[in-house]
Amino acid sequence: MDMIEDTSIRYTTIKAPEKRHTQKGSAQDVRETVAAALEDIRQRGDAAVREYSNKFDKYDADSYLLTQEQVDEAIARVPEQTIEDIKYVQAQVRRMAEAQLDSLKDFEIETLPGVHLGQKNVPITDVGAYIPGGKYPLLASAHMTILTAKVAGVQRVAACTPLIRGEMPDATIAAMHLAGADEIYLLGGIQAIGAMAIGTESIRPVNMLAGPGNAFVAEAKRQLYGEVGIDLFAGPTEVLIVADEEADPFITAVDLLSQAEHGPDSPAVLITTSREVAEQTQAHIDALLPEMPTKDFAEPAWRDWGEIHVVDTLDDAYALADEYAFEHVQILTAEPREALEKMHNYGALFLGEGTCVSYGDKSIGTNHVLPTRGAARYTGGLWVGKFLRTVTYQEITNTESSAFFGELTGRAARAESFEGHARSGDVRAAKYGQATLDWSDQY
Numbered sequence: 022m023d024m025i026e027d028t029s030i031r032y033t034t035i036k037a038p039e040k041r042h043t044q045k046g047s048a049q050d051v052r053e054t055v056a057a058a059l060e061d062i063r064q065r066g067d068a069a070v071r072e073y074s075n076k077f078d079k080y081d082a083d084s085y086l087l088t089q090e091q092v093d094e095a096i097a098r099v100p101e102q103t104i105e106d107i108k109y110v111q112a113q114v115r116r117m118a119e120a121q122l123d124s125l126k127d128f129e130i131e132t133l134p135g136v137h138l139g140q141k142n143v144p145i146t147d148v149g150a151y152i153p154g155g156k157y158p159l160l161a162s163a164h165m166t167i168l169t170a171k172v173a174g175v176q177r178v179a180a181c182t183p184l185i186r187g188e189m190p191d192a193t194i195a196a197m198h199l200a201g202a203d204e205i206y207l208l209g210g211i212q213a214i215g216a217m218a219i220g221t222e223s224i225r226p227v228n229m230l231a232g233p234g235n236a237f238v239a240e241a242k243r244q245l246y247g248e249v250g251i252d253l254f255a256g257p258t259e260v261l262i263v264a265d266e267e268a269d270p271f272i273t274a275v276d277l278l279s280q281a282e283h284g285p286d287s288p289a290v291l292i293t294t295s296r297e298v299a300e301q302t303q304a305h306i307d308a309l310l311p312e313m314p315t316k317d318f319a320e321p322a323w324r325d326w327g328e329i330h331v332v333d334t335l336d337d338a339y340a341l342a343d344e345y346a347f348e349h350v351q352i353l354t355a356e357p358r359e360a361l362e363k364m365h366n367y368g369a370l371f372l373g374e375g376t377c378v379s380y381g382d383k384s385i386g387t388n389h390v391l392p393t394r395g396a397a398r399y400t401g402g403l404w405v406g407k408f409l410r411t412v413t414y415q416e417i418t419n420t421e422s423s424a425f426f427g428e429l430t431g432r433a434a435r436a437e438s439f440e441g442h443a444r445s446g447d448v449r450a451a452k453y454g455q456a457t458l459d460w461s462d463q464y
């Protein structure tokens with residue numbers, strides 16, 4: 022147990038991560054693997070995609086695009102209750118996305134007589150949606166990514182998901198179809214992301230990539246950014262819980278492990294004002310972990326990335342949590358809503374014991390595609406607005422106003438030595454107003 026003091030926040034560490042600071046090598050490996058595969062897809066198109074699908078997913082097909090018949094067959098294999106649940110959850114996600122769309126009003130103002138300035142939100146036309154599925158079927162990501170794009174008005178959503186341990190991911194395909202995917206490809210990882218962004222003989226390129234994924238998927242999106250748009254950096258899941266002395270240590274332990282099960286690189290952190298809550302949470306985790314069906318992921322995640330810190334005050338807890346800038350921040354305190362004012366860096370907040378990250382992940386309606394690895398310092402999660410371009414337009418229907426801006430623009434442009442720009446103003450000032458076209462004094 023160490024007492025650590027930085028410039029402002031004092032905390033005692035009850036559990037430190039074991040390997041966290043030795044992960045740099047693997048990040049470098051991921052970067053190199055991704056760069057080489059993307060270059061190969063650029064050079065060889067479908068042949069390279071097929072080779073990587075064989076290599077990483079042991080899946081070979083003449084075409085990775087599912088036919089309507091294959092989609093219908095997959096849906097028919099899904100239990101009726103699962104289909105009902107997918108529809109119910111998609112209705113919740115749609116409600117939230119439609120409310121977001123409603124908050125984005127196009128507008129036009131008249132700043133001077135006949136001077137019209139406007140702003141519009143225009144959907145991106147072609148989006149590539151990635152629905153993860155290497156370890157588990159993440160069908161909820163279909164609602165979050167595809168459905169939200171469709172509510173935004175995206176015309177074409179091409180969507181990829183991998184086979185799960187060699188099996189057709191029936192429920193994921195059902196969710197993708199019900200969310201409105203226009204094309205469904207059975208492709209995963211770098212080859213899916215590369216094929217959608219770069220385009221191949223069989224996949225028309227998209228303008229933007231969206232959706233979460235493992236370190237390879239997130240890195241491929243990062244490397245392609247610029248060539249296409251991306252929603253955000255949404256890599257391996259992270260959870261941080263802020264707890265006071267009233268928090269239930271059993272629920273705290275269960276909720277930390279709920280996200281650690283995502284994979285051996287998923288960090289879970291507890292920051293609490295109570296040493297008792299810290300120690301009891303640790304004890305519950307020690308008892309729960311060996312029994313977890315997903316312990317193969319949760320155990321290394323907790324061992325290598327798990328942390329518990331005790332702070333003096335809740336303000337210290339919020340400040341320390343802000344430094345982590347984690348994807349999910351859960352508040353288990355007597356006054357959870359105060360975090361809305363006191364915290365600044367997070368992908369999504371989960372206020373109070375009544376809700377939890379799993380509700381956000383699976384059913385409640387807020388989007389679960391959220392920023393990781395500190396990206397919450399500069400972006401929120403996926404929402405309707407990410408699929409829209411906010412563009413502006415202008416028109417002047419009054420000649421006097423056009424002449425006025427002609428003179429103003431002429432002076433403003435010449436103050437910066439832009440003679441060509443100035444003349445666009447001059448010709449209008451001359452045509453619609455009193456000015457004459459005499460540029461001799463400019464030489």
Ligand SMILES: NC(=O)c1ccc[n+]([C@@H]2O[C@H](COP(=O)([O-])OP(=O)(O)OC[C@H]3O[C@@H](n4cnc5c(N)ncnc54)[C@H](O)[C@@H]3O)[C@@H](O)[C@H]2O)c1
Pocket residue numbers: 054077078152153154155156157159162183208209210211212233234235236237238254255256257258283284287348389390391392393
């Ligand atoms: N941040 C978010 O919003 C968010 C949301 C949901 C899920 N997630 C994360 O998504 C991830 C899902 O991961 P997953 O692995 O189950 O599915 P995935 O679909 O993201 O990745 C599986 C693919 O990775 C590729 N791959 C695996 N090992 C590889 C290797 N050694 N080299 C190259 N490619 C390789 C394979 O092609 C495979 O199809 C988890 O880390 C989870 O935490 C994040």
Ligand SMILES: N[C@H](CO)Cc1c[nH]c[nH+]1
Pocket residue numbers: 159161162258280382383389390391
């Ligand atoms: N926790 C993930 C990132 O928000 C989303 C998810 C979906 N299913 C399970 N978890």
Ligand SMILES: [Zn+2]
Pocket residue numbers: 258279280283379382
């Ligand atoms: Zn999750």
